[in-house]
Amino acid sequence: MAHLFTPYSIGNLELKNRIVMAPMCQYSVTAKDGKPNDWHFTHYTSRAVGGAGLIIVEMTDVEPDGRITDYDLGLWSDDHIPSFQRIVDACHAHGAKIGIQIAHAGRKAEDAPVPVAPSPIRFDGPQYKTPRELSTDEVKQMVEKFAAAARRALKAGFDVIELHGAHGYLIHQFHSPLTNRRKDAYGEDLALFGVEVIQAVKAELPSGMPLFVRVSAVEYADGGYDLDHAIEICRRYRDAGADVIHVSSGGEGHPGARRPGNFPGFQVPYARRIKDALQVPVIAVGMLDHPALAESIVANGDADLVAIARGFLRDPYWPIHAAMALGEKPQVPVQYQRAF
Ligand SMILES: Cc1cc2nc3c(=O)[nH]c(=O)nc-3n(C[C@H](O)[C@H](O)[C@H](O)COP(=O)(O)O)c2cc1C
Numbered sequence: 183m184a185h186l187f188t189p190y191s192i193g194n195l196e197l198k199n200r201i202v203m204a205p206m207c208q209y210s211v212t213a214k215d216g217k218p219n220d221w222h223f224t225h226y227t228s229r230a231v232g233g234a235g236l237i238i239v240e241m242t243d244v245e246p247d248g249r250i251t252d253y254d255l256g257l258w259s260d261d262h263i264p265s266f267q268r269i270v271d272a273c274h275a276h277g278a279k280i281g282i283q284i285a286h287a288g289r290k291a292e293d294a295p296v297p298v299a300p301s302p303i304r305f306d307g308p309q310y311k312t313p314r315e316l317s318t319d320e321v322k323q324m325v326e327k328f329a330a331a332a333r334r335a336l337k338a339g340f341d342v343i344e345l346h347g348a349h350g351y352l353i354h355q356f357h358s359p360l361t362n363r364r365k366d367a368y369g370e371d372l373a374l375f376g377v378e379v380i381q382a383v384k385a386e387l388p389s390g391m392p393l394f395v396r397v398s399a400v401e402y403a404d405g406g407y408d409l410d411h412a413i414e415i416c417r418r419y420r421d422a423g424a425d426v427i428h429v430s431s432g433g434e435g436h437p438g439a440r441r442p443g444n445f446p447g448f449q450v451p452y453a454r455r456i457k458d459a460l461q462v463p464v465i466a467v468g469m470l471d472h473p474a475l476a477e478s479i480v481a482n483g484d485a486d487l488v489a490i491a492r493g494f495l496r497d498p499y500w501p502i503h504a505a506m507a508l509g510e511k512p513q514v515p516v517q518y519q520r521a522f
Contacts, residue, residue: 184508185480186473190235190487192425192463194390195341197235197279197487198513200480201501204467204491205238205283205344205396209253216246216256217265226269229494230278233501233513236487237273238344238394239266239282241351242335244327247294248286248352257284257331266338274339276515281342281394284331284383286324288352289313289361300355300362300369306436318366321375324352329382336386343383344394347376347419349433354398357415358434360406373418384423392425394465399431399452404438409452413459420462428465428489429453446475454484465489471496473504 190197203226210221222239229237242255249256256262266282273280289299292309298320299313316324332343347353355361356368356375368374376395384393397419399412416427429452432442442448449468457464466485470476471493479485493500502522505512514522 184477184505184510186477186488186508187505187510188480193392195279195392198277199233199235199501200487201233201235201476201504202465202487202489203229203234203237203494204489205240205346206491206495207240207250207254209251211253211255214252216243216249216254216258217262218255218269219265222255223269223272226280227272227276228498230273230276230280231515232494232497232499233505234278234494235501236342237278237280238342238489239269239280241283241285241346242331244284244286244324244331247291247297248288249294250287250290250292252293257282257334258327260334260337263334263338266335266340270339279341281344282335282340283344283346283396284328284335285346286328286352288355290350299352300364300375303361303363305350315364318368321368325375325378325382328379329386332383332386336388342392342394343387344396344428345376345379345383346396348396348398348428348430350398350435351433353379354434358401358407360401360403360434373415376415377418377422380419380422380424393423394426394428395419395424396428396430398433399429399449399456400440401434402432402437402440402442403435406434406438406440409455412452413456416456416462417460420460424462426463426465426486427456427460428467429456429485430467445469446472447479450479450484457485463487467491471500473507476504477508
């Protein structure tokens with residue numbers, strides 16, 4: 183059997199294959215209330231029908247001003263729970279597990295009147311404002327907001343929580359020397375905010391439920407951190423309770439001398455290095471939608487799981503088609519079997 187289609191389990195989570203639908207903002211909350219609507223229901227449910235082992239719902243923010251735009255999802259109140267639960271139940275009915283990426287955009291919150299961040303350093307671009315530096319007390323409250331959002335996600339029935347510590351959003355802003363110039367404990371120890379968020383969220387999870395954390399393995403802006411820094415941050419995150427590291431890169435600013443590869447598999451070496459250095463399960467992501475490439479990543483042990491983003495936008499049935507390309511009998515809903 184193709185390695186991509188072998189089951190995977192960690193803690194109490196059992197996935198039917200190694201295929202993860204990566205989180206992708208849809209910017210489609212037309213009511214601007216943070217609640218998923220019919221678009222989100224159809225979008226996620228069709229990928230469950232298409233055979234994804236794990237679907238990770240897009241960046242979902244812990245407070246209204248933590249959204250990139252007002253069209254993003256949120257989990258800042260209990261009123262949000264039922265519309266997420268409807269999606270969770272439907273994805274479960276079609277055999278997929280489903281997680282959610284909990285986040286705060288920090289200085290990359292475009293519609294917030296005054297965005298907040300570790301330090302008042304503006305992201306370069308016309309849509310960005312100079313953020314206000316969070317006070318030490320506000321940082322502690324922010325940790326609680328992440329925990330509260332995770333609590334609501336559990337009530338909605340999600341199988342996995344992923345914390346967004348990548349792409350220049352708030353957790354990443356704290357662990358990057360480019361964006362964290364604080365003089366308090368959260369500046370002296372760049373990992374401290376992420377560590378506290380992980381510990382607070384982990385304390386909410388039932389035992390055996392794994393916590394995923396997405397990180398940028400390298401920064402591309404001049405002066406940005408390198409892979410060795412990311413490994414030390416991930417070591418702290420692992421020790422604090424992160425069970426799986428989802429390895430992406432960049433997003434903190436405009437690339438300088440170091441530039442993203444942007445060729446198939448360009449981030450896989452980062453996933454492999456983090457896995458080897460920390461002995462932690464990893465998800466590889468980034469231009470992996472050629473089935474043979476995805477298969478080789480699992481077969482070679484470069485990563486435990488393979489996440490597909492744009493490939494799933496092109497083809498909601500990517501896993502079915504990948505199975506056929508790899509010579510596997512695809513698992514299709516009974517209603518569709520006459521076509522296979
Ligand atoms: C439309 C779109 C929205 C995205 N939104 C998110 C997001 O909410 N959270 C996140 O961590 N990454 C987000 N990403 C990045 C993807 O998860 C993924 O890492 C990236 O697209 C590379 O994978 P791919 O080559 O398979 O597309 C987004 C990407 C796209 C194309």
